[in-house]
Amino acid sequence: MTIRPFITALAAAVLVAGCAENGTVTSAANIDPISLATAPPGAAPGTCWGKTITPAVVETVTRKVQLQPAQISSDGRVQAPPIYKTETQQEVVKPRRESWYEIICEAQVTLDFIASVQRALDARGFYRGPITGELDMRTRAAIGRYQQSEGLDSKVLSIAAARKLGLIAVAQPA
Incomplete structure (x- = not known):
């Protein structure tokens, strides 16, 4: 050969x-x-x-999640601002x-x-x-x-x- x-x-x-x-x-x-x-x-x-x-596409997503809304008085003034928490998680964008x-x-x-x-x-x-x-x-x-x-x-x-x-x-x- x-x-x-x-x-x-x-x-x-x-x-x-x-x-x-x-x-x-x-x-x-x-x-x-x-x-x-x-x-x-x-x-x-x-x-x-x-x-x-085709591998999955995974992205890290950061979001602000409201834990407590703003406290507003009867006359419309903000007494306490809203409280937020930042959450980071991975999500499958494309399987x-x-x-x-x-x-x-x-x-x-x-x-x-x-x-x-x-x-x-x-x-x-x-x-x-x-x-x-x-x-x-x-x-x-x-x-x-x-x-x-x-x-x-x-x-x-x-x-x-x-x-x-x-x-x-x-x-x-x-």
Whole structure:
């Protein structure tokens, strides 16, 4: 085995994640295997999935809470000012969110496929580099930029993005 096919195969494995057939899926956020038990409900056998996790946004909020209102005399003069207490607490502004998306399975990723991805991203201004068919850091970054423009923050190519790039046929209704 020469080194180039080995590196390409290794890169392809990083791109695609694990398939539902082998019992694992891969997190797009940190490329760690995740148990199939946490895959989206109804995931078809033989399909592959990626997952992004958006962390919760927590902010420290400081408020003044009135403990006692002002004491006002019958003629409208303030006899005693109101008494306030300052409270500081952390609040979840945006909850943690997990998003599953279908990805291309490893068996479908070839040198020709990656070269097609590079050409498609190049045509749209997301990839600037040689068309090598290798899933290098430049290609992964371009995939990430393209998908981010489509609303998915991941460097693992989704099936939806591949369809939009014209790389995978769209199933037609019967």
